[in-house]
Amino acid sequence: MTAARPAAGAHGRFAGCPGEDERRLRAAAETGELDAMIELGHALEHRKAYREAEDWYRTAADRGLIGALGGLLHHTRGDFAQVERWYHHAIDAGVLPALTDLGSRHHDRGDRAAAEHWYRAAAEVGFPGGTEGLATLRVHRGDLEGAGRWYRRAADAGDPVAADYLARLLRRQARESGRPSRGDRK
Structure with a gap:
């Protein structure tokens, strides 16, 4: 199994900060901040922007962030082969x-x-x-x-x-x- 690092997830430095908004998360995610990608995915899910949330989870997962795989697997749409590929990715990451x-x-x-x-x-x-x-x-x-x-x-x-x-x-x-x-x- 590969050595991928866990996500900060809901308890990361972007979670629960008063006044933290989607714009700040997006700016951090766009610079490559993996934890921000996850938190942005959560924020997008909260406002039911599932396709965009899936895109951010996918980007974080592609970069080896294990925590992104849960969100990605939950929201991935499409054919079974695509979903199965992400499950294999998660399994390889030790999930x-x-x-x-x-x-x-x-x-x-x-x-x-x-x-x-x-x-x-x-x-x-x-x-x-x-x-x-x-x-x-x-x-x-x-x-x-x-x-x-x-x-x-x-x-x-x-x-x-x-x-x-x-x-x-x-x-x-x-x-x-x-x-x-x-x-x-x-």
Whole structure:
């Protein structure tokens, strides 16, 4: 993964300054100030100028600013190949949520093999969204035992959402088998 620097983002030196306006941010962004590009993108989003915000996020991302990728991925319009390129850019920059987000995009498009690839990549680096994604794919396939293994792995890593899904899955399996689950016993 490349060594890109994080953005100052919403807590940067341009955020929260009384009297700071879009004109000052634009002037700083136009001189190449990366943090100003992000803050200008946020300001443009706030007034619903999404296309221009996307342009500033893209410029900052092209210059290696990781924080720009979140805004860019959120607003990128166009064909899936273009969006996928930015996800790969984010992944190369070490933005782990991009692994599961790309998996989700593939899943939404019906490409479960590609979704599984990206969810597995996220799970292998310990990102909980990857294990949850793999478990969800197993549920959709009807492989409840496989789903349980992935939910358990995420729950054991401290993911409370996965622990909840695991508990629901275990109750469902108990009901379907006719066995009482712990929650059903009195």
